[in-house]
Every structure is written in C-alpha cells, then in structure tokens.
Amino acid sequence: MYESFYHLRDKPFQLNPDPRFFFASRGHKRAFAYLEYGLSLGEGFIVITGDVGAGKTTLARNLLKKLENGSYLIAQLVSTQLDADDALRSIAAAFGLQAEGTTKSGVLKNLEDYLRLAVRQGQRPLLIVDEAQNLDRRAVEELRMLSNFHEGDKPLLQSFLLGQPEFRDTLQSPEMLQLRQRVIASYHLGPLDRVETTQYITHRLKTAGWQGSPSFSEDAFDTIFQFTNGVPRRINTLCDRVLLFGYLEERPHLDSIAVQEVISDLQQEVHYQRPQERAPAALDTLGAAPQVPLSAATDSALAEDMEARLGGIERSVNRLIPLVRKVLYTVTTGKENE
Numbered sequence: 001m002y003e004s005f006y007h008l009r010d011k012p013f014q015l016n017p018d019p020r021f022f023f024a025s026r027g028h029k030r031a032f033a034y035l036e037y038g039l040s041l042g043e044g045f046i047v048i049t050g051d052v053g054a055g056k057t058t059l060a061r062n063l064l065k066k067l068e069n070g071s072y073l074i075a076q077l078v079s080t081q082l083d084a085d086d087a088l089r090s091i092a093a094a095f096g097l098q099a100e101g102t103t104k105s106g107v108l109k110n111l112e113d114y115l116r117l118a119v120r121q122g123q124r125p126l127l128i129v130d131e132a133q134n135l136d137r138r139a140v141e142e143l144r145m146l147s148n149f150h151e152g153d154k155p156l157l158q159s160f161l162l163g164q165p166e167f168r169d170t171l172q173s174p175e176m177l178q179l180r181q182r183v184i185a186s187y188h189l190g191p192l193d194r195v196e197t198t199q200y201i202t203h204r205l206k207t208a209g210w211q212g213s214p215s216f217s218e219d220a221f222d223t224i225f226q227f228t229n230g231v232p233r234r235i236n237t238l239c240d241r242v243l244l245f246g247y248l249e250e251r252p253h254l255d256s257i258a259v260q261e262v263i264s265d266l267q268q269e270v271h272y273q274r275p276q277e278r279a280p281a282a283l284d285t286l287g288a289a290p291q292v293p294l295s296a297a298t299d300s301a302l303a304e305d306m307e308a309r310l311g312g313i314e315r316s317v318n319r320l321i322p323l324v325r326k327v328l329y330t331v332t333t334g335k336e337n338e
Helices: 026-041 056-067 084-094 104-120 137-146 166-172 174-180 194-207 218-228 232-248 256-269 296-333
Strands: 045-050 072-078 124-130 158-163 183-189
Touching: 026 045, 026 056, 026 158, 026 183, 045 056, 045 166, 056 072, 056 124, 056 158, 072 084, 084 104, 084 137, 104 124, 124 137, 137 158, 137 166, 137 174, 158 166, 166 174, 166 183, 194 218, 194 232, 218 232, 218 256, 232 256
Parallel strands: 045 158, 045 183, 072 124, 124 158
Antiparallel strands: none
C-alpha cells in the first residue's frame, strides 16, 4: 500500500520485533550492555524490566541474532500464568525435552542431564524468559533452584528475565531473598526522550529504504512524542497509521495537523468515551425515592460523544474510498493509479 507510494522496501513500523530495525537508544544501549556483561560472567540472573512496548523483546531478539553463530544453547520461554510445575515443564520443552507425562523429579533429572551434557560438549545453556511478571512466586523459585545445577565449578544454566515493572515487586518480596542474591545485574528500560523519538522514527524509515518522502515537520515529531510518551510500540502504531493517512491523502509532507487527525481517528476507533455520570443511589430505607434519571447535562455529553464517534467513523470511511478506488484500478489495469 503506502510502501510503493513512498518508495519503501518494507513497512518501517511493524509491531513484530525485527532485529533489523533495532534502535540503540541510550537506555537500550545500557540494557544491552548489562546483557553482555551477564554473558561474560556466565552465571546468575540478569533482570530487565520495562513498560509494555518499551522494547524488551526487541532487545532479546537482537541479542539472539548476535549469539546465533556462537556456542550458546538458547531456550526462550514466553510465560503466561504458569505455576511452578508448568514452568518447569515449559523450560524443559523449550530445550527440546519431552516433559508431558513425566513426574517433576523426572523432568528435573532429564533437564540436569541434558544441561550437563551440553556443558561438557562446550556449549553454554542460556534461558531467556519473556513476560516474567506472569510467573507466580513458586515458579520464580524453581528458576532459582535450576541455578543450583553445576558441572564442577561451572553453572549449568544462566537466565535472563524480562518483565514488566511489577516483576520488580515480585523480586522484592521477602521470600525472593535468595534469588535476589543471585541477580548480578538489573536494569529498567524507560521510554525514549523527545530527541530519541525523532531519531527512532528516522532510523526505522531509513532501514526501510526511506529517501526523504514523506518529510516530517518538527511539530509532527512533537505531536508524535506527546501522544506516545516515547514508547516504541505506541510510536510504531501511530506512525504506521500516519503513513497510511499520507498515502490516502497523497501527501509528500506530514505535519502536526496530519498527525493530530490520525490520533483523533485512533481514539475514536478504540471507542474512547467520557466517564458517565452515576445517578444517585436509591435510599436503602422503606419508602425510598426511586433513582433519579440522568441529568440533561449528562444526556448532552453522551450525545456529543456519540456525535464525535460517528464523525470519526465517517472520516475513516471517507479516507477508505480513494484506497478502494486505487485497489480496483490496480486490479483491473494491472498498474498503479498515478
């Protein structure tokens, strides 16, 4: 769609993590340095936390790309709500071991034997757990128990734990003291600042083959930063739609007004709605008066909200009309509509 219009090789703002588009912000450089530091020690736990969309998974993917030709035996676990036994079986499965129908002691024995053999063959087992905040405390304790496995003085397993900020609360609980003592480094990955947001956008555009079209005004970058708060995933979502808007409107230049128009559409599409006023509760006594109907002011607010939402839908439909025409023209003629 907009890729051909703007002469791009790829979509620059896909949500799926892609190491090719990795942007080394100040925070990401520091987090990556902690991961590399952990690898150099070869033991313990490295903990990286960050809000949803901050780039933790992208960071891990970039690390994996760097290690793909090395001597590491890597297992990845994206945790859902796992209890201790499920977590242990999931880890075994991530290393390619059969875990279903096996007792917990059997899973532990098979996993230890497998890791021990790998170390003897010169490999470095590494476990990367994404969304670690979903692990219950007993499951986290199982991870600590796995760190007890050694071959001589060499630990059999090192773990990187990536999670949302609430995972830090889990680690600070009293029962996590022994695990905290094995955390050799931890870092919280924050959002991008205003300058980094602009650099992030231009980096992804250039990686996709951008040659200056569309151009962005400085106030467009300001608006993008203000709406997304510098969170990479939110930047990707917004910028992808901004490029689609530019394509539909055939705009070689995008300014703050264009970005704000896309933001308005996005807010309408997720059914943004003002909090409704509550009617006064009926008195809990004999002969209490019935609930009072919504006020006229509330009715007016609801009507305005509905009108705004309908207006957003209408704008979206109007923008789709030229897109449909272009698609039909391409299908029937076999060439792009100029």
